[in-house]
Amino acid sequence: MVCLGNICRSPLAEGIMRQRVLEAGLNWEIDSAGTAFYHAGEPPHILSQQVAQQNGIDISKLRCRQFIPEDMLEFDRIYVMDGDNYLNVTRISGPLWDGNKVKWMLHELFPDQNKPVPDPYFGTQGDFEKVFDLLNNACLRNIDKYLQAGE
């Protein structure tokens, strides 16, 4: 799960995906990172923590890290939240870039629309709740898609 700061969207996506994967009885390794270094080592944004908590998910122990080229080798899927994230992952990955692994987070919900998960960094609690719902629906859909494909 990749966003810009790794404090608002992607840690929430990581927490939700971990929970939904557990509920689906799958054994996937889930992680998140930001393309920027601004917040490395920090916990998620307090409003991301709160909206997760309201939905029974604890992301308070997560810590920000920056995306590194080797993530492109380590993971089978890289989900990006928006177009800037996509371009930044391309730039950071350099020769390790593998476009087949990189998906827009909302692609399965809104096919071929390149629809971003809106950045709630300067937003309200309501904006974080909307982001939670989008990410939750996307996680469930992405798991279904994986199971249907029988990969």
Ligand code: 4NP
């Ligand atoms: P995120 O949100 O990419 O969802 O974690 C942001 C976090 C930090 C900044 C921007 C967006 N920032 O400019 O520091």
